[in-house]
Amino acid sequence: MTDYDAVIIGAGHNGLICGAYLAKAGKQVLVVDGRDQPGGCASTRELAAGFHISDCAQWLYQFDDDIVRDLGLQAAGLTVGRAKHTVALQSDGDHLSIDGDLLRGAGIEAKDQAAYPLFRQQMNVFAKLMLKLYRGRAPKLVEANWTDRLTLMKLGLGLKLMGKGNMQDLMRLVLINIYDVMNENFDHQGLKAALALDAITGTGMGPRSPNTVFTYLHRALGHQLQASGVVQVMGGMGALGESLKSAAEASGATVRMGCRVEQIVKEGDRVCGVVLADGSTVPTKAVVSSADPTTTFADLLGYQHLETGMARRVAQYRTRSGTAKLHLALSGLPTVTGLDNDALSQRLVIAPSMESIELAWNPIKYAECGHHHIFDISIPSIEDPSLAPNGQHVLTALIHYLPYEPQGGWDAHRQTVLDNLIEQLEAYAPGLKAQIVASELLVPPDFEAAYGMKGGNWHHGELSIDQALMMRPFPGSSQYSTAVPGLFLCGAGAHPGGSLMGLPGRNAAREILKQGVLA
């Protein structure tokens, strides 16, 4: 058996990216995953005969262009579609289009139109500063070494250089909520809601929750990472996973699908290997986990193999999510009043107002399903007809919010909620119901079961400021190393967090190589 320098748990995008970078540096790398398809949350699945849907993530909006170039992903088969703008559907059919700095429709007033580019400009200034922190390990504040001090100095300089006004604004805004920030800047209900949606997607927070400016910026810096803006992956999101697998293999990594890691093995103080589902043990110098921190430490290593303070941090790590997915196979293209075919192929959102988002969030606090939901819709088969049989379509939508476990359990609620969601869509797309060939609702525990992410949280743990940067996932296990020697994190639970971005995987590979643990 080959002796591996590193075994990477999980062939999600971060695991594969980390593996590819390590292999490019000449390390013997094994990437193992229990699923049959590579890519983790970048996954395509057949919903019904001939209908293919992006099962988990549906948009690509912050995937680092550098990684695409470094790993030659285009040569490895990655093709993305046209840049999409956002169309915020309004009940009267006069929809709002947000395309770069341009706002159109829905009676947008000159004041908002003038304010929007300025707002974007400021957010970009902030995002650029955040990016300085995102592209490397987050600096520790107390026991800082020279690398960390340099990062902090650059950060301080960056803060200074953005000017006094921006600096004061960032300090004031970063810990408050997106609801207040939107109201400060804009008047249009639909505009405020469509922008606020970016702050709460993938979280268990509402627009009035503190920390939502931070999550907004987390998403806004997508523009800095991925020049194209929001796109769909041709062939479905799984094509990203396939291209990453090819790239990792081309770099020399071994990728083994369909074989779960059951256990991380410790010998003495160090992690020394993993036990696979087939019972075999793979010895290695380092185990690099792209699984979420809770799965990594509580399930694969076990609390009893951790010191108590660390176990306490794992147990306290928050992983709630309120995001669900609706998948529809349709016999034809739905008709949305006021939208032509091109507009239908854009990113469609249903978020009438920030109050409506907040009201959609309230029920999950009480483990209720609610009656009104927020939609982030993709009809990818318009741009990519290969996803559905000729003339037919697939529709996927991110749904906010549904609880992890409603009272009475999901079996009792799933059909009712699904019917209700379709009913809500029907209001905007009359005749949709009659077009449905197949439908399904995936709720947070489904994502947990299918993709192993605790709580169904696609950030592998709530992305709040106390679980971010140098505290991600928690103190003592930041900077990709963990409190357990030989065990590293490279997934969304590591800095800088989730979404299809690739930075945790790449940063982890760099940090591991720098530490020289694989030598």
Add this chain to the structure above:
Amino acid sequence: MITSPRETMLLTTPFHSRVAAMCPINEWGNWMGYTTPNAYFDVELEYFAIRSTTGVFDLSPMNKYRISGPDAEAYLNRMLTRNISKLGIDRVCYAVWCNDAGSMLDDGTIFRLGEQDFRLCSYQRADDWLQWCALGFNVTIDNESEDIAGLAVQGPTSCTVLTLLGCTGLDQLKPFGIAHFTFEGAPMMVSRTGFTGDLGYEVWVAPEQAEALWDQLFECGRDYLIKPIGGHALDLARIEAGFLQAHVDFVPAEESVRPGRTRSPLELGLEWLVDFSKPLFNGRLALLEEKARGSRYRFAMLDIEGNKPAEHSFILKGDKVVGTVTSAAWCPTVKSNLAYAQIEAPHGNVGDVLTAEIYYQRELHWTRLMAPCTVIDGPLFNPQRRRQTPAPAL
């Protein structure tokens, strides 16, 4: 004794009616939320009861936790720095526990009552830490602090008095051993343990038996000059005997707020309690690193010239301050002026001669005394009767 800053009503122990009746000077303190006497009648006389006859101390406020279940031993081995697998049934050991950073949380005694059944007796409340430690272990943790009343019965005649009370054959009990008896038809557990460094026992009964136990114990001990002792006398005895006190000689890590103010067991002279051959325990990695790097502080027992207690003194090497005193007392039996100090490494080796800067006041007149002191190897008070089995009994 450390008092709680909380302005809550203090609790009374199961012995309170008897304690109050025997405390004519009415000198009370707050010990961990309980009304306890600092002194009953005279600190010196109480102290001499411990050293010459028998002193009785109500230790009911100590926190007692029952830890049981299939993983109880593994649980304690992960939590404590000591190897608990070596502790036999009906045996007790002194142990300390740390957080992940290797900083002391508390010290206490572990009673092994069965293969999978332990009692932890701690100075601090430890409910939340014990629960956090239980993650991943099949154990049950019960706080039985209020279900057990305890008396420390300490001194040269303690075995005699307890034998008269009905603890037949107690003289055969080895140090740190546990014996089980019946008192008024109810179980009574006696352990040969204590905080005085002398021959002594701790007696554990249900609260319902407490008053009767007190009455009969003092009845049996009357001819042997049994006396109740308060917190001040116990403090004197423990300093003489070389025992550390949480909150005095170290700040429990969970309560310390300033960086660098916690202490590791290595810095407190407790390396003998740390078993690095265990694969995992809280603080292991940090303590291994400290061992490799060298500790910041060294615990030193100082024998100081003169008779002025070096309370809160700075310790100097030449002109340079190298440490501070945490506990100090003139110890009557060994007739020495003793102090415990935290000395910055590399100072504080046994035999080092340092200077204690002592301030004392007589009638508002302060005097500064630069007293030479020597780092000694262990406590001066260490009588044979403390270890003898059979224990001296009449």
